[in-house]
Amino acid sequence: MRDEHIIEILDSGPIHSLSVEQRELVRLHSQTCGDCGGAYQAAMLANTVIKSRTQTVIEPSPFFQTRVLAALRERQVEENVPVLVRLWKSAGALVSSMAVATVALAALSFTVPTLGPTTEQTATAYSAESVLLDQGDDDQVTYEQVLSTIYEDDEAK
Amino acid sequence: MELAQLALAGDESAFGEIVRRYSPRVFSVASRFFRQRSSVEEAAQEVFLKAFTQLKSFEGRGSLEGWLTRIDTNTCLNMIRSAKRRVELSVSDLAEDENRWLDQQVADVGSESQHSVEQTLIAADLADRVLNVLAPEDQLALLMIDGEDASIKEVAEATGWSESNVKVRAFRARKKVREAMEKLLKPRIGGAVRNER
Numbered sequence: 001m002r003d004e005h006i007i008e009i010l011d012s013g014p015i016h017s018l019s020v021e022q023r024e025l026v027r028l029h030s031q032t033c034g035d036c037g038g039a040y041q042a043a044m045l046a047n048t049v050i051k052s053r054t055q056t057v058i059e060p061s062p063f064f065q066t067r068v069l070a071a072l073r074e075r076q077v078e079e080n081v082p083v084l085v086r087l088w089k090s091a092g093a094l095v096s097s098m099a100v101a102t103v104a105l106a107a108l109s110f111t112v113p114t115l116g117p118t119t120e121q122t123a124t125a126y127s128a129e130s131v132l133l134d135q136g137d138d139d140q141v142t143y144e145q146v147l148s149t150i151y152e153d154d155e156a157k
Numbered sequence: 158m159e160l161a162q163l164a165l166a167g168d169e170s171a172f173g174e175i176v177r178r179y180s181p182r183v184f185s186v187a188s189r190f191f192r193q194r195s196s197v198e199e200a201a202q203e204v205f206l207k208a209f210t211q212l213k214s215f216e217g218r219g220s221l222e223g224w225l226t227r228i229d230t231n232t233c234l235n236m237i238r239s240a241k242r243r244v245e246l247s248v249s250d251l252a253e254d255e256n257r258w259l260d261q262q263v264a265d266v267g268s269e270s271q272h273s274v275e276q277t278l279i280a281a282d283l284a285d286r287v288l289n290v291l292a293p294e295d296q297l298a299l300l301m302i303d304g305e306d307a308s309i310k311e312v313a314e315a316t317g318w319s320e321s322n323v324k325v326r327a328f329r330a331r332k333k334v335r336e337a338m339e340k341l342l343k344p345r346i347g348g349a350v351r352n353e354r
Contacts, residue, residue, distance in 0.1 A: 010335060043331075052280035053285065058188045059184060064198065065177050068202050069172070
């Protein structure tokens with residue numbers, strides 16, 4: 001219970017702002033209680049690092065004022081541009097590429113039908129009759145050739 | 158007030174004068190949150206751009222400096238909220254020089270040693286790590302009260318929070334930072350005790 005009280009004192013305010021009585025109480029108790037001693041040391045170190053952290057302050061550069069005024073002008077110019085132009089600036093590339101794609105697709109859809117007759121010619125070349133009955137003249141074997149081939153085999157045996 | 162009115166009327170040189178006059182203060186506030194010049198400058202620029210667009214809302218009841226400080230604090234808090242923060246800190250997260258610094262502090266316990274510039278920078282790095290376990294608002298309360306000796310009232314004015322809110326935040330932050338530091342010191346104190354034996 002007493003330990004809790006001392007840790008509460010440590011967290012109640014900045015360690016350097018503790019009253020003389022509070023410091024004495026913490027110091028005496030820390031000598032006999034290991035846990036509170038550790039908490040006291042940690043609180044002291046935490047205060048040291050936080051003080052170190054606030055010692056570094058960054059100063060503005062001599063050009064800062066110019067930079068802010070330039071940024072302000074830029075922002076004002078942006079705000080004065082009409083909405084449609086701003087929209088075009090942000091989505092122009094996308095819209096352009098979509099338009100190009102549409103034109104390309106349209107062009108393709110008009111040019112593809114001209115290939116039709118070629119397909120028909122191919123169909124004529126391979127007529128249904130020649131495919132089904134295989135009666136084309138190119139690779140036809142005559143009846144005599146078949147007979148002579150059979151008899152040649154028998155004679156060989 | 159006069160400068161603010163002129164700037165509101167579109168006088169660019171009056172606004173330039175506001176930037177020149179108050180930028181040290183705006184940079185000082187932003188330095189509580191960031192340690193890199195680029196981040197501080199980015200925040201400060203955003204503060205002045207916001208101030209310019211919101212000049213109408215500045216009614217001259219308080220000081221222009223106080224009004225800018227409020228904008229500055231909120232801008233930096235918003236910027237820092239988007240950064241990822243750690244939930245816990247362990248010894249393995251520390252850099253070598255930070256570990257050495259802590260070892261030295263444990264060894265020099267009780268002595269009021271003066272720190273060199275380098276030592277102060279290492280301590281500040283360590284502070285950043287420890288503060289990273291806190292919510293940005295709690296960090297701010299602790300840095301202002303424990304680091305800059307600001308009063309509860311001053312923090313409340315700078316942030317717009319109630320005084321009791323500031324007290325709660327500072328207490329909670331102090332406790333968390335002490336506990337994080339205790340965790341970092343524990344193996345060292347244990348080691349020291351073992352060495353003594």
